Amino acid sequence: xxxxxxxxxxxxxxxxxxxxxxxxxxxxxxxxxxxxxxxxxxxxxxxxxxxxxxxxxxxxxxxxxxxxxxxxxxxxxxxxxxxxxxxxxxxx
Numbered sequence: 001x002x003x004x005x006x007x008x009x010x011x012x013x014x015x016x017x018x019x020x021x022x023x024x025x026x027x028x029x030x031x032x033x034x035x036x037x038x039x040x041x042x043x044x045x046x047x048x049x050x051x052x053x054x055x056x057x058x059x060x061x062x063x064x065x066x067x068x069x070x071x072x073x074x075x076x077x078x079x080x081x082x083x084x085x086x087x088x089x090x091x092x
Contacts (some may be wrong), residue, residue, distance in 0.1 A: 034076045042074055046083070060086060 001008070036045050042061070043053035057065055057072065064078035 027040055034075045036079075037074075038072050039074075042079075045074075045079070047064065 020040060036042060039050055039053045039057060042048070042057055043050050044057065046053065048056065057074070060076060061079050064075045064082060066073045066075070
């Protein structure tokens with residue numbers, strides 16, 4: 001069993017690690033990142049059904065997805081790069 005203080009310390013350590021990882025992964029400037037929002041945005045961007053977009057979000061596009069509660073954001077460039085590598089296409 002943890003005390004409240006120990007739990008708080010553990011949580012703050014975890015938050016600091018997550019923030020550090022996020023800053024390392026973000027090599028691009030935030031202003032240059034283009035996002036699509038929600039499952040519907042994925043479906044429109046990749047011209048797939050809602051069900052397929054949901055599967056993509058949970059699967060292959062996972063590294064490009066940022067989700068906070070119900071809010072879903074997808075880094076468009078990263079998502080296209082992931083799919084390009086998956087399919088083996090080299091052209092844009």
